[in-house]
Amino acid sequence: MIRTIPKPKKSKRHFLWLLGMKLMISSLLIFFFMSSCTKEGTISLNNTNDNIGAEIADSITVRTATYQLDPLPANGKGIMLVGEMTDEATGNLKASSYFRIGNSAISSVTLPDDAVFDSISLALPYQGYYYGDTSLTQSFTLHQVTEEIKLIDESNAWEEDEKPVFGSGSTLFTNNTFRYDTNPLGAISFKPKPTSKTDTVFVKLNQMFGEDLWTKVKSGSNQVTNSEEFLEYIKGFVLIPSGKTPALTAFPTDSILMNIYYSYTRTADGKKVQENLQMKVDDTTHQFNSLQIDRSQSLLSALKPDAEGELSSDQTKQQVMLQGLSGLVTKIQFPYLHEFVNRNDVIINKAELTIETPPSSHTPYTAPSTLNIMLADEHGVPKSLLTASYETTTQAAYLVNDLSGGTRNSTYTFNLTEYVSNYRGAMEDTKSSLYLTIPVSDLLTKADRLLIAKSDDSLPIKLRILYTKY
Structure with missing residues (x-):
């Protein structure tokens, strides 16, 4: 005869203890998985557990x-970039800078009756940025723009779904150009000191250009006193690199000055005095850096630079x-x-x-x-x-x-x-x-x-x- 031994009955206390243990283990597992998802700094990629x-x-x-990318918006950035860089990987990049000089300094100036014109020059203080080899000589030429520098309206610049994160407002792009007189107003060759806070690059301008401007200033011509007529008279300028120098140099737009030097005899002591009128870039939104890119001899020869x-x-x-x-x-x-x-x-x-x-x-x-x-x-x-x-x-x-x-x-x-x-x-x-x-x-x-x-x-x-x- 086989005798069956009955299983002992579990007490209510034992049942509650088991239930509590299961709940605690489940809670720990949930906490572990949640911590793994959200606390990214608890485990290093160089160490595993x-x-x-x-x-x-x-x-x-x-x-x-x-x-x-499509050509980038380039106007109103506050920096004029001029120079050239050649690279086997990315090709040749040439940067020129367009800008307009304002008439605020000459629109209502009063000059001595015997004041005579001496010279005119463009002053370019360094901005601090450069890229490439600055130990070599750089050369620039300055030209007068012969057509209006006109912004592209925002609605024409981008379709709404094609507007990039860095796009805003009416603009000019890096591939935009404007006609200019091929005869330079001035030229300069120099060894750049881009980190200098005191040095300035001076470009002496054409004497005939300066004398014509001086005559209009001294006579109070509408071509210099009226802003719209002034922009018809002087539409703008472009600085273009010349020669093969592997470097770009930057100049701050709001510090560029066109200086008209003149002299006169001071009534008080009869001494000859030289002074100057300082014309600046009143409207920075029409300044932009224009690029010419040639990749034909680079690794990217099959990649078009403007599309x-x-x-x-x-x-x-x-x-x-x-x-x-x-x-x-x-x-x-x-x-x-x-x-x-x-x-x-x-x-x-x-x-x-x-x-x-x-x-x-x-x-x-x-x-x-x-x-x-x-x-x-x-x-x-x-x-x-x-x-x-x-x-x-x-x-x-x-x-x-x-x-x-x-x-x-x-x-x-x-x-x-x-x-x-x-x-x-x-x-x-x-x-x-x-x-x-x-x-x-x-x-x-x-x-x-x-x-x-x-x-x-x-x-x-x-x-x-x-x-x-x-």
Whole structure:
């Protein structure tokens, strides 16, 4: 006979204890998963914790190209850029600057009866920015513009859905030009001292031009006293680089002066006195920097400088480029990121984008100290700027130079945690992209460039993701 031993009955207290343990374990698991999603600084990409199953994915496919934006808006930026730079990678860039001189200083001036004209010159104090080799001589010529410098109305400048994040108001673009007299009013050759706060470049102007202007000023002609008639008389000027000098030099628009020097005999003591009238740029909105770009002998020979287009890194010897003023940016896409992020067993902890650049590519044009990323829509239009993850400020990546004697690549690093996490549950859109660029505040006023090249079979642009697999 088999005897059955009855199971002991569990007490109500024992049941409540088990229920409490289950609830506590569930709460801990939920807390752990939530922490993994939101606290991006708790785990470094250089260290993993085996206890929580953290892993690093550093082989996410990154598709890169050198992308040409439409010509950039160029007026009213406060900086006159003049010079030329030649680069095997990006080609030849020549910058000229158009501007208008106002009549406020001469519209109601009273001159001594015996005042006589001496000379006229253009004074160009340095702004501080330069790019390239300033140890060589630079040469400029100044020309008189023969047609009205007219802004392009905002409604004609962009279609509403094509307006970039840096576009606003009526404008002039970097590819705009205006007719000018080919006979120069003046010329200058000099060795630039762009960081000097006291030196000024003086361009002596044509004596006949000065005498004609002086005659109208002294007689009180409507051509100088009336603003509209003055703009008919002197429509503007353009500074053009001459010679082959691998450097750009900047001058502040609001400090440019056209000086009319004159002399007279002082009644009080009979001494001869020399003074000058200082004409300045009254309207800075009509000053702009115009570019001539020739890429025929460069790696980008197939990329037109005045229309949108791109060349993949496969077409440029595994190199990609970016450059201010010219509108070159590095286009970055992650074609398989959506699939990875939306796996059921993955939680994103942190994501970083690293960009490496070889020291050999920094001569004679130094690498930018800072980079930004623009977010482009499916039509390729940059609509916004990448912000710091889970913040509203624009994110900047700073150049970290190699400390081993210049043999390793320098790097920039962006935090893409929020950007990558936003792929979770989102509709896949492989047409959207990131544009790597110099800071947008400099994009329209500086020619800084960066060459990003593959070396030692190492990809120069990598996306590394720290994730929890459960």
